[in-house]
Amino acid sequence: MARIFIRKVSGVNPKLEEKLNAPERFEKAFEGIPRDVWKVFVDGSEIMDEVPKIKEERQALSKQHAEERAKAGGSAPPPSDPPVSVRPDAGHESLPQKFVNLFHKLTTKD
Numbered sequence: 589m590a591r592i593f594i595r596k597v598s599g600v601n602p603k604l605e606e607k608l609n610a611p612e613r614f615e616k617a618f619e620g621i622p623r624d625v626w627k628v629f630v631d632g633s634e635i636m637d638e639v640p641k642i643k644e645e646r647q648a649l650s651k652q653h654a655e656e657r658a659k660a661g662g663s664a665p666p667p668s669d670p671p672v673s674v675r676p677d678a679g680h681e682s683l684p685q686k687f688v689n690l691f692h693k694l695t696t697k698d
Contacts, residue, residue, distance in 0.1 A: 590642045592618075592626035593635050617693050 596609050607613070611628075618626050629635050 590646060591638065592621075593638075594626065594628045595632075596628050596630050598630065617690055621690070 594614070598605055598609070609628075614626075614628055627635065627638070
């Protein structure tokens with residue numbers, strides 16, 4: 589997973605939206621997850637500029653992982669392939685569990 593994009597819902601239930609769309613709620617829910625990984629948006633055009641950046645980052649990461657596997661004597665897929673696995677020493681390895689926990693927080697009542 590490269591990024592989390594959250595569409596802010598509006599025009600459905602104004603009373604509830606004020607609480608659910610409060611910036612503090614998102615900050616609390618994503619606590620411990622780098623701010624540049626997630627973004628709240630209203631209109632899809634707000635995130636369109638992010639797509640090329642993410643693609644470039646993923647290609648660079650894929651190339652790095654392929655080079656590391658080649659140095660370690662493993663087979664290296666072409667640099668355009670997505671990474672097969674995350675390095676054990678990667679700082680973001682625990683993010684999947686954080687996302688699961690975050691999803692649980694966001695989908696259960698306070």
